[in-house]
């Protein structure tokens with residue numbers, strides 16, 4: 001059970017934050033609530049128990065449903081309202097709770113909502129004469145709260161930036177900048193769902209560098225890497241922003257082409273093949289690619305679709321390399337047909 005709990009918290013950063021605040025609040029504030037009851041401050045004791053219950057409920061809800069964003073918003077508002085009420089009832093000692101609450105807001109919710117909630121909480125406490133008795137106290141409170149909020153805001157901004165950079169690195173091939181296989185899965189699912197909904201065709205193209213081993217063997221691995229980078233740059237130059245470029249492994253790449261039917265796939269593939277043939281070189285030696293492509297057939301899985309494109313690419317290799325083969329089968333019972341180049345039309349036609 002502990003292993004499962006730990007694995008889930010390790011895999012979901014936001015859930016871990018929510019659960020951490022839930023646990024700290026229950027363990028940290030409950031003794032204060034009992035203390036308040038013992039010294040006869042029932043109102044504050046009840047308020048403390050309400051805060052503990054609200055925060056505990058938020059954590060349990062996040063744990064059960066996985067809806068961490070809603071739970072964190074609720075917890076941030078509960079902390080802030082609770083803090084305003086405690087400051088109003090307990091005076092200066094209650095005001096001190098605002099500092100952990102400001103930090104909690106920036107860790108729980110996005111930096112802009114956190115800034116809004118924190119500003120409202122600080123304004124409400126400053127307006128209360130029961131919380132802060134003199135103008136000097138109010139000025140000091142606002143100054144320290146603003147400094148604390150600014151530090152937290154900068155920290156939250158850095159953390160958000162680093163998280164998005166890490167997410168990008170996790171799905172990006174460092175050499176070519178193309179999306180890796182892991183990132184491709186999510187992109188394929190979104191593209192297929194959108195194509196089925198809209199009826200807009202979708203094409204996939206796989207290409208593999210020809211006799212790339214010889215390049216590495218003759219000129220070294222670094223020269224080989226440089227070729228891969230040249231090819232990736234050429235692909236980016238010759239495709240549209242909506243097209244998605246993947247490195248499937250080694251010297252094999254994929255292109256997801258929204259809106260591309262068989263005809264468009266053919267011209268995109270041939271344009272790319274000829275561009276590589278004409279422009280990419282390694283120490284004066286020309287580089288070529290073999291391309292396999294397949295238009296998406298509604299009803300087939302992403303795996304089957306890519307397997308058709310892959311098989312077409314292997315047919316291109318067998319046909320002598322530096323050519324394109326398109327799997328143009330339209331569905332069940334349709335005999336296997338392929339188109340190939342250079343110079344050839346649609347084989348099977």
Ligand SMILES: Nc1nc2c(ncn2[C@@H]2O[C@H](COP(=O)(O)OP(=O)(O)OP(=O)(O)O)[C@@H](O)[C@H]2O)c(=O)[nH]1
Nearest residue numbers: 208209210211212213214216221222224225250251
């Ligand atoms: N430089 C470099 N080489 C790589 C990289 N990934 C894979 N390779 C090399 O790519 C070569 C692939 O060789 P093969 O699978 O035999 O294919 P090929 O020589 O291109 O032959 P065909 O595909 O049949 O045309 C191997 O030498 C791999 O070491 C990489 O990131 N950088």
